[in-house]
Amino acid sequence: MRDNEAKALELPNTNGLLHRRVFLKGGAAIASIPFLAAGVSAEDRSAPDLVPEWTREPGAGMSPYGDRSHHEADVQRNVVSQPGTVGSGASRTPLQSLEGMITPNSLHFERHHNGVPEIDPKRHQLLIHGMVKRPLTFDLDNLGRYPMVSKMLFIECSGNSAALLAENPVQASVGELHGLVSCANWAGIPLSSLFEEAGVDPAAHWVIAEGADAALMSRSIPLEKIMDDGLLALYQNGERLRPENGYPMRLLLPGWEGNMSVKWLRRLKVVSEPAMTKDETSKYSDVRPDGKSLLFTFPMGVKSVITSPSAGMALRDKGIYQITGLAWSGSGRIQRVEVSADGGATWSEAALDSPVLPKAMTRFRMGWNWSGGPAVLQSRAIDETGAVQPSREAWLAERGRNAVYHYNAIQSWQILQNGDVRNVYV
Numbered sequence: 001m002r003d004n005e006a007k008a009l010e011l012p013n014t015n016g017l018l019h020r021r022v023f024l025k026g027g028a029a030i031a032s033i034p035f036l037a038a039g040v041s042a043e044d045r046s047a048p049d050l051v052p053e054w055t056r057e058p059g060a061g062m063s064p065y066g067d068r069s070h071h072e073a074d075v076q077r078n079v080v081s082q083p084g085t086v087g088s089g090a091s092r093t094p095l096q097s098l099e100g101m102i103t104p105n106s107l108h109f110e111r112h113h114n115g116v117p118e119i120d121p122k123r124h125q126l127l128i129h130g131m132v133k134r135p136l137t138f139d140l141d142n143l144g145r146y147p148m149v150s151k152m153l154f155i156e157c158s159g160n161s162a163a164l165l166a167e168n169p170v171q172a173s174v175g176e177l178h179g180l181v182s183c184a185n186w187a188g189i190p191l192s193s194l195f196e197e198a199g200v201d202p203a204a205h206w207v208i209a210e211g212a213d214a215a216l217m218s219r220s221i222p223l224e225k226i227m228d229d230g231l232l233a234l235y236q237n238g239e240r241l242r243p244e245n246g247y248p249m250r251l252l253l254p255g256w257e258g259n260m261s262v263k264w265l266r267r268l269k270v271v272s273e274p275a276m277t278k279d280e281t282s283k284y285s286d287v288r289p290d291g292k293s294l295l296f297t298f299p300m301g302v303k304s305v306i307t308s309p310s311a312g313m314a315l316r317d318k319g320i321y322q323i324t325g326l327a328w329s330g331s332g333r334i335q336r337v338e339v340s341a342d343g344g345a346t347w348s349e350a351a352l353d354s355p356v357l358p359k360a361m362t363r364f365r366m367g368w369n370w371s372g373g374p375a376v377l378q379s380r381a382i383d384e385t386g387a388v389q390p391s392r393e394a395w396l397a398e399r400g401r402n403a404v405y406h407y408n409a410i411q412s413w414q415i416l417q418n419g420d421v422r423n424v425y426v
């Protein structure tokens with residue numbers, strides 16, 4: 001019976017993909033298709049213990065600051081520091097273990113150039129100076145009096161997914177391969193209001209942002225971006241920023257490469273020309289096939305990745321599965337996501353969880369009836385500007401083998417006969 005139901009929902013010639021309407025009508029429609037095939041009939045199982053030990057006595061008390069279940073303790077960031085250092089490196093979000101669009105603060109990816117500074121919030125100040133009428137300083141106290149906004153925004157390191165440039169496919173989890181991206185609800189003060197108070201000289205075009213860490217991370221930012229949607233972020237998913245994500249204040253430039261969202265922000269200097277800092281010349285510039293480099297490639301491209309099933313997972317039996325993943329674009333909203341189960345020969349439209357927000361992660365879903373035969377799963381995102389996520393081949397043809405940053409090509413997961421999932425190039 002289940003097989004027939006599944007067959008009726010299959011899109012023809014797609015290697016088993018199901019029409020996205022299975023997700024569109026909410027719970028009832030989902031229950032009516034054989035996703036429930038994983039449930040075990042009550043008759044086939046020994047009677048459940050109606051009074052297990054946790055039901056026999058009062059539970060634990062309240063706690064002033066919560067933690068997850070200790071059974072979930074192995075869901076962790078993957079931490080890699082550069083040889084000879086502790087604080088120089090990155091930790092990646094375990095995308096394979098998460099659902100929805102929000103990254104919990106404890107699992108937001110981290111990228112530090114010289115560790116997490118221990119900042120006293122009472123002494124930390126932000127200075128706005130340079131080509132302004134009135135240089136101003138702000139601390140947490142007086143910032144608390146400005147009108148705030150909150151927005152769902154992703155941050156992605158432009159070095160994310162660089163493992164996919166390896167000659168042979170690296171066998172690692174989706175988090176280890178693509179986990180330099182996270183999405184949170186960020187609250188803070190639109191920088192335009194602070195800049196208006198300082199009074200910007202009309203001849204100014206750039207702002208140099210500097211962090212208070214021992215790397216003195218600094219980047220040149222077009223003044224236009226700061227005035228458009230630049231945010232001085234103070235809160236992350238409702239609570240104060242985590243130390244590793246910039247406590248007590250960070251710059252957040254929606255949709256632009258993560259490096260520009262300077263953490264532990266202490267200075268914004270208004271200038272007429274970019275500063276050509278070490279962080280935007282020796283790094284975070286894009287070497288082209290002819291050996292020349294592009295500077296200031298700010299927005300992150302349209303991108304998506306299937307998080308389940310993904311490398312390291314295994315499908316148990318042929319039958320119905322949910323394919324799900326994340327899509328995002330530095331240029332705005334995700335318009336649609338397409339999924340292929342035949343290595344890109346055919347594409348079908350996935351369902352998108354709402355809300356679909358600009359410069360935030362969007363969760364997509366697709367039903368799939370795995371025949372037990374060979375399959376290569378892929379997702380391809382298209383954003384509201386019409387930009388289409390490129391194939392790996394097309395990306396390499398354009399960017400060449402010297403490139404390191406801004407890899408946004410389609411990820412392929414191969415399903416082997418035994419159900420194991422592997423990273424593969426097609």
Ligand SMILES: Nc1nc2c(c(=O)[nH]1)N[C@H]1C(S)=C(S)[C@@H](COP(=O)(O)O)O[C@H]1N2
Pocket residue numbers: 108109110111112113114155156157158210211212213215216217244245246257258259260261262263264
């Ligand atoms: N001051 C400072 N800001 C910084 C960095 C840093 O090392 N120092 N790393 C940058 C890089 S390369 C990225 S990708 C993002 C990462 O933000 P997150 O650690 O909150 O995820 O912060 C950016 N801001």
Ligand SMILES: [Mo]
Pocket residue numbers: 111156157158159258259
């Ligand atoms: Mo980065």
